[in-house]
Amino acid sequence: MALLTFLGAIQQVTGSCYLVESRDGAKVLLECGMHQGRRAEEDLNRSAFPFDPRDLDAVVISHAHLDHSGLLPRLVAEGYRGPIHATEASCELLELMLLDSAFLQEKDAEWENRWRARQGKPAVKPLYTIANAEQALSQRRAHAYGAAVEVAKGVQVTFHNAGHILGSAIVEMQVQDHHLHRHLVFSGDLGNTCSPLMQAPTQLNQADVLLMESTYGDRDHRPSDETLEELADILQQAHREGGNVLIPSFAVGRTQDLIYYLGRFYQEGRLPQQAVFLDSPMAIRANAIYSRFHDQFAAEDRAALAAKGAKRVEDWLPVLRCTPTAEESMAINRIKSGAIIIAGAGMCNGGRIVHHFKHNLWRENCHLVFPGFQAKGTLGRLIVDGAETVKVLHQRIAVKAKVHTLGGFSAHAGQSQLLDWASRFEHHPELYLVHGELEKMQTLQAALRERLNWIANIPEPGEQIAL
Ligand SMILES: [Zn+2]
Structure with a gap:
């Protein structure tokens, strides 16, 4: 046998x-x-x-x-x-x-x-x-x-x-x-x-x-509706306080979920931020693949996209700005408020997110949102566990940003x-x-x-x- x-x-x-x-x-x-x-x-x-x-x-x-x-x-x-x-x-x-x-x-x-x-x-x-x-x-x-x-x-x-x-x-x-x-x-x-x-x-x-x-x-996971409401509240709060929102995210899967949700907030008129930066070359390429296979999406989500005439994610979330090059990525550093920045690595152990940490983490009006689990030994985990300062790109930086962990996006x-x-x-x-x-x-x-x-x-x- x-x-x-x-x-x-x-x-x-x-x-x-x-x-x-x-x-x-x-x-x-x-x-x-x-x-x-x-x-x-x-x-x-x-x-x-x-x-x-x-x-x-x-x-x-x-x-x-x-x-x-x-x-x-x-x-x-x-x-x-x-x-x-x-x-x-x-x-x-x-x-x-x-x-x-x-x-x-x-x-x-x-x-x-x-x-x-x-x-x-x-x-x-x-x-x-x-x-x-x-x-x-x-x-x-x-x-x-x-x-x-x-x-x-x-x-x-x-x-x-x-x-x-x-x-x-x-x-x-x-x-x-x-x-x-x-x-x-x-x-x-x-x-x-x-x-x-x-x-x-x-x-x-x-x-x-x-x-x-x-x-x-x-x-069981927390119901995703609760998690979504939590995210919507964080975005409103960040808007009132005038800071940026940083979201470290994995390029394939989690990022597309986030863009879908942010698009839903936009379509419902409750996305206060004027710009969502997708600052990850890999996630940008993954998005293109997702868009190409949109016929495999769940029927109700496909219908929601179609109702707004959206074939690609960019149509669904018109304030999305993709920044594949290093120059475009660095240009985001000049923006002090009103932006959502999604970047890798998902657990912050490298990638473009750490550059955004350098420019935002020490600001009290910045909000840092972890949409997923942070493994032990990663920079993300240190921050989740309440570190007051962290070492980023050879510099010690104070963590003054408000840190949120969303549990329902598994x-x-x-x-x-x-x-x-x-x-x-x-x-x-x-x-x-x-x-x-x-x-x-x-x-x-x-x-x-x-x-x-x-x-x-x-x-x-x-x-x-x-x-
Ligand atoms: Zn898997």
Whole structure:
């Protein structure tokens, strides 16, 4: 019978990776994600793959986030030359994500090597290069949602909309091994049904084996209406006080949600700011991809856009100003009030947002809005935790701005949504919880037992099961 090995995002949320092998010799890698977070986790990105990349027949990627796709350039650097299957929109977003990631890897290695040269230490190589990323991109195969594709002998894959970010997919896999037929469903990252633009995750109801993410297996999110009202209040307050509003944001997903919401405020006549700057070249390119695939947006959001004659985000939020060049970005520094500035990095550990910190963070009338989680060890987390001063671009700066954290903008399903999605499967498939921290999985496991009388498994890293 076929085997499934749990290689990554096991009892943690990054480094998504699973291997499916049939007795007929088909080998399919599901996900090739990067480990992100603390140093020890990121070091895992350099450890040897527990398989020979040259032996794989196919690679299947659920969506473009780096924790699901970020090691693809390393996989090809180690000899993988087969197809990389993903949805059409994921294929476009992968180009943004992998080239940017490779650029950062090269830059990091360059910095480290300067330091090493001074210490007389040997140079390190980047995790991978732009050339590796370009090679990986040349191996992409784009597929529409709902189309069944044979990716290896006896292994058929169908992508279904997961509603998490543009192009995100639930991966349905049919494995024919000798006379045995097995049906595997991998949830990928499931979207939050309250987040805008994306459709609700597709509901499937048949599987023999189900792998389900559990990022927020322990809780429900705050209703997004409350979060929206909170944001509207902050914008009004900032307008009265005369300062700028800074929003550090991730380029893909979160930024498009924000632009949609700000557009809604604009259309309703309750956006007091005269200008919204999108100061992130990557987010600007991601916007263009979102606009191109607007037929994949949720029907009600598409209708709202259409009612205002908006085909692109710029039509929906006419005060949006994109500033791709460094000169345009620096020109924003002269604006002391009345602007909303959205810039990366999402956790403030670099990017253009830190330049805006330098010019605004010490102003009492500035408002800083975190629309998402800030990991430990990041500049964003220091500020959220109440630091009075922070070091920005080699200067110590007082944090006088008012700091807000918005909790309701998650792109992941909360506990009730996960339970609801799982409950539609008939005959309780064999269930494995993945992509979540252990305590959160245990809470979800208990909820599944209590509410659905369903025993879920929590696999160990490296565990192998017969499909
Ligand atoms: Zn994701």
